[in-house]
Amino acid sequence: MARELDWSIYMARAQAGDRDAYRRLLEDVAPYLRSIAARHFRNSGDIEDAVQEVLLTVHAVRHTYDPARPFGPWLVAIANRRVVDGLRRQGRSRAREVALETEHETFAAPEANYHEAASEARALRDAVEHLPPGQRDAIRMLKLQEMSLKEAAAVSGMTVAALKVATHRAVKSLRKVLGQDRRT
Numbered sequence: 001m002a003r004e005l006d007w008s009i010y011m012a013r014a015q016a017g018d019r020d021a022y023r024r025l026l027e028d029v030a031p032y033l034r035s036i037a038a039r040h041f042r043n044s045g046d047i048e049d050a051v052q053e054v055l056l057t058v059h060a061v062r063h064t065y066d067p068a069r070p071f072g073p074w075l076v077a078i079a080n081r082r083v084v085d086g087l088r089r090q091g092r093s094r095a096r097e098v099a100l101e102t103e104h105e106t107f108a109a110p111e112a113n114y115h116e117a118a119s120e121a122r123a124l125r126d127a128v129e130h131l132p133p134g135q136r137d138a139i140r141m142l143k144l145q146e147m148s149l150k151e152a153a154a155v156s157g158m159t160v161a162a163l164k165v166a167t168h169r170a171v172k173s174l175r176k177v178l179g180q181d182r183r184t
Helices: 002-015 019-038 044-064 071-096 110-129 133-144 149-156 160-177
Strands: none
Touching: 002 019, 002 044, 002 071, 019 044, 019 071, 044 071, 110 133, 110 160, 133 149, 133 160, 149 160
């Protein structure tokens, strides 16, 4: 009872602008809030999240506290609402989440997908080889050798605009050949 009276005094002073009283109030109520949250949550992270939610709510609605009334029930009402909100959030997230075990992994080792990556690279190389010469050169210089447009223009003798057009057409052809046409 004395503790609640102190909290009421601290809150009244905090409403009057006393920062030290507000700090003391928040420090004093935090362990009490942890005990309320610990009745509902097992994970220490969830407990701390609930305490922080309550403290943020107290801060946001501190102007609604009536100093003529007891502070404890006002605080417990806020705490209970935040705890229920936390439990609802937890229930919604658990309904969507699936715990993954090691047997859910298909290929944990990077070597397991090596053959697939090699065949994709081979298919891309073959598709690039079947492009018309101007498009093939543009793709090799700009995409594979990562030359700038100016560098590729100087090497190939093509204009920057011609290189852009050739590259665009080559990419479009490669998508079609490799089955990645965006319109289909």
